[in-house]
Amino acid sequence: MDETVRWLTPEEQHAWRSFIRLHDRLWGLLSRRLQAESHVSSADFAVLVELSEAPDGRRRFLELARVLEWEKSRMSHHIARMVKRGLVVRDECPDDGRGAFVVITDAGREMIEAAAPRHVEAVRELFLDHVTPAELRTLARISERVVEKLDAEEAP
Amino acid sequence: MDETVRWLTPEEQHAWRSFIRLHDRLWGLLSRRLQAESHVSSADFAVLVELSEAPDGRRRFLELARVLEWEKSRMSHHIARMVKRGLVVRDECPDDGRGAFVVITDAGREMIEAAAPRHVEAVRELFLDHVTPAELRTLARISERVVEKLDAEEAP
DNA sequence: CGGAAAGTGTAGACACGTCAACGAACCGGC
DNA sequence: GCCGGTTCGTTGACGTGTCTACACTTTCCG
Numbered sequence: 256m257d258e259t260v261r262w263l264t265p266e267e268q269h270a271w272r273s274f275i276r277l278h279d280r281l282w283g284l285l286s287r288r289l290q291a292e293s294h295v296s297s298a299d300f301a302v303l304v305e306l307s308e309a310p311d312g313r314r315r316f317l318e319l320a321r322v323l324e325w326e327k328s329r330m331s332h333h334i335a336r337m338v339k340r341g342l343v344v345r346d347e348c349p350d351d352g353r354g355a356f357v358v359i360t361d362a363g364r365e366m367i368e369a370a371a372p373r374h375v376e377a378v379r380e381l382f383l384d385h386v387t388p389a390e391l392r393t394l395a396r397i398s399e400r401v402v403e404k405l406d407a408e409e410a411p
Numbered sequence: 412m413d414e415t416v417r418w419l420t421p422e423e424q425h426a427w428r429s430f431i432r433l434h435d436r437l438w439g440l441l442s443r444r445l446q447a448e449s450h451v452s453s454a455d456f457a458v459l460v461e462l463s464e465a466p467d468g469r470r471r472f473l474e475l476a477r478v479l480e481w482e483k484s485r486m487s488h489h490i491a492r493m494v495k496r497g498l499v500v501r502d503e504c505p506d507d508g509r510g511a512f513v514v515i516t517d518a519g520r521e522m523i524e525a526a527a528p529r530h531v532e533a534v535r536e537l538f539l540d541h542v543t544p545a546e547l548r549t550l551a552r553i554s555e556r557v558v559e560k561l562d563a564e565e566a567p
Numbered sequence: 568c569g570g571a572a573a574g575t576g577t578a579g580a581c582a583c584g585t586c587a588a589c590g591a592a593c594c595g596g597c
Numbered sequence: 598g599c600c601g602g603t604t605c606g607t608t609g610a611c612g613t614g615t616c617t618a619c620a621c622t623t624t625c626c627g
Binding site for chain 1: 612613614615616617620621622623
Binding site for chain 2: 583
C-alpha cells in the first residue's frame with residue numbers, strides 16, 4: 256500500500272463533511288415537504304417541470320433523460336411509475352419505431368402547478384434566505400467549475 | 412392560488428441548480444468509484460469509518476444512527492446487509508436487554524483500510540483540487556449556517 | 568441489397584431508504 | 598409490585614436507483 260496518502264486537513268475534512276451534510280439535510284427536508292404537501296417526489300417534480308415547459312408538454316424519452324442527467328433505465332422505471340399514477344402518458348413516435356414520447360397529463364399539470372409555488376417558497380425559506388448574494392455567487396462559481404472538471408473526467 | 416409567489420431570479424435559479432448538480436455528480440462519481448475499486452458503498456464506508464474510530468471497534472446501535480444522522484430503520488436495514496457480507500457483527504448488550512452493539516470485523520477493517528486512501532484521493536482529485544482555500548471556507552461557512560437554521564426548523 | 572454497428576427503450580434482480588407498525592425491555596410514580 | 602409511557606431495535610411494504618442483459622429499430626457502409 257502507498258504510505259504517502261495525503262489525508263485531509265481538519266479544515267478540509269470539516270468543509271467536506273459540512274457540504275455533504277448541507278445537501279443531505281436540505282434535500283431531505285425539501286423532498287419530504289414536497290411529498291407531504293403536494294404528493295410528488297423530487298424526481299416527479301423534476302420530470303413534470305421539464306415536461307410542462309416543453310412544447311405540447313411532450314418530450315422524447317432519452318432527451319428527457321439527457322436534460323435531467325438520468326440514466327435511461329432510471330427514466331424508464333420512473334416514467335412507468337408516473338404513468339401508473341396518471342401524471343404522464345407514453346405516446347409512440349411515428350418517425351422512429353424505437354422511440355417514444357412522454358406527455359404530461361392534465362392531472363400532471365395540476366400537480367406541478369400546485370407544487371411549484373410551495374417548492375420555491377421552501378427553497379427560499381430553507382436556503383436562499385440564509386445566504387448572501389455574494390456567497391451565492393461563490394457557490395455557483397465553485398459548482399460550475401467543479402462540474403466542468405467532472406465532465407472532463409467522465410468524457411474519456 | 413396565491414398569485415404573489417416570489418419566483419427565483421435567474422441568478423438564484425442558476426445557483427440553486429448548480430449546487431444540486433454539483434452534489435449529485437460529485438457524490439455519484441465518488442460512490443461509483445468506491446464501489447468499483449473497494450467494493451463498499453458510501454453508506455458502508457461511513458459506518459466502517461465510525462466503527463473503526465470507536466474504542467474496540469464497537470458502538471451502540473442508535474448512537475451510530477445519531478452520529479451518522481440516519482433513521483434507526485435505515486440503520487437496522489443497513490447493518491443487516493453488512494452483517495450478511497461479514498463487515499460487522501451484532502453483539503448483545505449486557506446492561507440493556509433491548510440494546511445491541513455493532514462491532515467491526517477483521518474483514519471490515521481490511522475493507523476500510525484499503526478503501527480510505529483511495530477515497531480521500533478521489534475527494535481531492537474531484538473536488539478539493541479545484542477549490543481555493545478561501546472558497547472552501549465560504550462553503551463551510553454557508554453550510555454551517557444553513558444547517559443550523561434547518562436544525563432550528565426541525566426542532567419545534 | 569445485406570449485414571454489422573449503433574441508438575432507443577424495456578425488464579428483472581438487487582441494493583437502498585422511508586414509513587408505519589410492532590415487540591420487548593426499561594423507568595418512574597403510585 | 599405494577600401500570601403507563603418511553604426507549605431500543607426489528608420488520609414488512611413500498612418507492613426508488615443501478616446494473617446487466619435484452620429486443621427492436623435505424624443507420625451506416627461495402
